[in-house]
Amino acid sequence: MHSQRHTPASHDVPGSDDATHAMIDLGRWLFYDPRLSANEHIACASCHRQELGFSDGHATPVGVTGMPLPRNAPGLFNSAELPALTWADPARTRLAQQVAHALFATQPPEMGAAGNERAILERLRADPAYPPRFAAAFPADADPVAWPRVIEALAAFAGSLSARDTPYDRAVYQGDDDAMTPEARRGMALFFSPGLACGRCHVDIVPPDRATPPRWSDLAYLATGAGRSADRGLAQITGDPSDAYRFRVPPLRNVAVTAPYMHDGSLPTLDAVVRFYESGGRAGAGAEPERLAARHPLVAGFVLSDDERRDLIAFLHALTDERALRAPEFADPFAAPE
Ligand code: HEC
Ligand code: HEC
Numbered sequence: 318m319h320s321q322r323h324t325p326a327s328h329d330v331p332g333s334d335d336a337t338h339a340m341i342d343l344g345r346w347l348f349y350d351p352r353l354s355a356n357e358h359i360a361c362a363s364c365h366r367q368e369l370g371f372s373d374g375h376a377t378p379v380g381v382t383g384m385p386l387p388r389n390a391p392g393l394f395n396s397a398e399l400p401a402l403t404w405a406d407p408a409r410t411r412l413a414q415q416v417a418h419a420l421f422a423t424q425p426p427e428m429g430a431a432g433n434e435r436a437i438l439e440r441l442r443a444d445p446a447y448p449p450r451f452a453a454a455f456p457a458d459a460d461p462v463a464w465p466r467v468i469e470a471l472a473a474f475a476g477s478l479s480a481r482d483t484p485y486d487r488a489v490y491q492g493d494d495d496a497m498t499p500e501a502r503r504g505m506a507l508f509f510s511p512g513l514a515c516g517r518c519h520v521d522i523v524p525p526d527r528a529t530p531p532r533w534s535d536l537a538y539l540a541t542g543a544g545r546s547a548d549r550g551l552a553q554i555t556g557d558p559s560d561a562y563r564f565r566v567p568p569l570r571n572v573a574v575t576a577p578y579m580h581d582g583s584l585p586t587l588d589a590v591v592r593f594y595e596s597g598g599r600a601g602a603g604a605e606p607e608r609l610a611a612r613h614p615l616v617a618g619f620v621l622s623d624d625e626r627r628d629l630i631a632f633l634h635a636l637t638d639e640r641a642l643r644a645p646e647f648a649d650p651f652a653a654p655e
Contacts, residue, residue, distance in 0.1 A: 337473070339453035344474025346450065347467060349649045352440045353420065354381045355429030361419060361471065362649065364390045364427070368642050370571035371478065376582025384425035387548055389582040392575040394480035394641060395521075395568060400533050404564045404580040405550040407537065412472040420468070438462055480571055480641030485632075489525055497635050504632025507625060513594070514615045521568040522636070538563040540611040542598030543579040550580065562611040573634045574642065587630050595621055 347353060351360040364378045365371040371393035378390045388404050396402060402409040409415055420430040430437055441447045442462050451461035454470055485505070487496035497505070509516040509524045516522060518539060520530040538551045540562040551560035564580045578584040583600060584593055593600055597618030599609065621629070641647065 336454060336456060339450070340455075340470050340473040341477045343450045343454045344470035344472070344477075345647070346447075346650050347471050348474050349651055352444075353428055353430065353437060353467070355426070355433045356381055357440075359428055361428075365393050367644075367647050367649075368574070370394055370480070370574045370637075370642065372575040374576070376577050380425050380427045381429035382426050386425060386427065387546065388580050389577065391567065392571055393475055394478050394571050394638070396478070397476040398521075399565075399568065400537055401565065404567075405538065406554055407551070408554070412475045413468050416468050416471045416475065434464060438464070438467075441467075478641075478647060480638035482638045482640055483570060484635040484637075485522070486638075488635075489523065489527065498631060500628045500631035501635040502632075503625075504628035504630065505635075507621075507629045508632055512619050513629075515594075517615055518566050518613070519569050520566070521570065533566070536566055538565055539613045540564070540608075541579075541594075541616050542604065542608055542612040543583065543593065543600055544581050544608065545583045545600065546581045548581060562608050569633065570636050571638060571641070573637045587633050588626070591621070591626055591629055595619060595626075 348361045348365075351357050351363070353360065359381045364373045366373055369392070373390040375390070377388060378386050380386055391404070397412060400410070401407045402412070402415045409418070419427045423429075423431050441451075448462055451458075451466060451470075455461040455466050458466065484496040484498075484501065487493040488502075505525060507513055507515075508519075508522070516524060517531065518536055520533050520536055523530045538560070540550070541564075542562070543564075544562065549561045551563040552558060554560075572578075573587065576586055578587070578590050584590050594616065595618060598612045598616040
């Protein structure tokens, strides 16, 4: 299962003509607009906040009806580059699929648009600002204020969320040796060391010598032992017991701002994540034998001094694009109308 090839979500990434700009702009307004939800209280941005890398700061979020969602809300930066979306569904390859899920899912509902389709479109039509934005984004449409276009525009905005201007990227790709602090550089060496092996799985982070990392598609879903819930990860989709407790290897850019961590948000800080790996993937005394048995052999435990642990965490902080967390082109347009 884990060696299956995926179609990258990147075909949702828009080009650069005027209609495309208009589509991304429309998508930004819709992303921050709670009128898209059943009770007009929840926007995409309720669970995906820019300053948190478009995660939400909670272990697991609550949908429009107050029902909790089973999994942590991941950050959205660079998600168009991922081979598949969500923590454990290899078939969810397109941003538009995930957008439609957020809008129309009922088990449990996220935004609760199902059953309210006409009322929500009427809200958008009644706001004099929206019809011209839809018309600019979809100039060939006779009646562009329609659900397929809402979904397309939201996917275009999500696909535009790129955040790669990090100290790590400046050091590795631009040869700027001063971009990373000495602590972060020591932490990077630990990250790629055979004893810790972080870099063997987290393939969006490439070694400083730019050696070819393993392919994401080969590693997409692995078991670390993390988690406290009954969620069996990839096995819930495939039904294959050997897929139990496998989750997508998450991208680590901007990870310092997307706490809490893991598919169920069960580890509150990066310090807790590192200690979890130090212990060989034992998340507390109560870990079930089945979950422990599923762990990948690379999650075997190791010993760190306090200084080394600090260095490793400093490296994880060097993966943050500070500008993108405040970039006006990704920010709430209702808060600062242009
Ligand atoms: C109630 C909270 C909530 C709302 C509202 C919400 N999301 Fe999400 N989003 C999540 C959760 C939770 C996940 C992870 C789901 C999973 O792994 O099964 C997710 C996953 C995603 C992903 C995949 C990210 C990745 O790394 O795989 C994208 C893209 C996304 N959401 C975009 C949106 C958009 C666009 C909207 C608005 C239409 C939206 N979300 C509304 C909670 C929410
Ligand atoms: C066997 C492959 C593997 C190894 C080795 C590994 N990871 Fe992970 N990592 C994963 C997977 C899979 C997840 C998601 C687990 C889950 O959600 O249940 C994860 C999750 C994480 C997260 C949480 C990300 C988030 O968005 O919630 C961080 C941080 C992290 N790993 C850092 C590290 C560090 C640091 C090391 C080395 C000490 C390491 N990983 C070693 C596969 C691995």
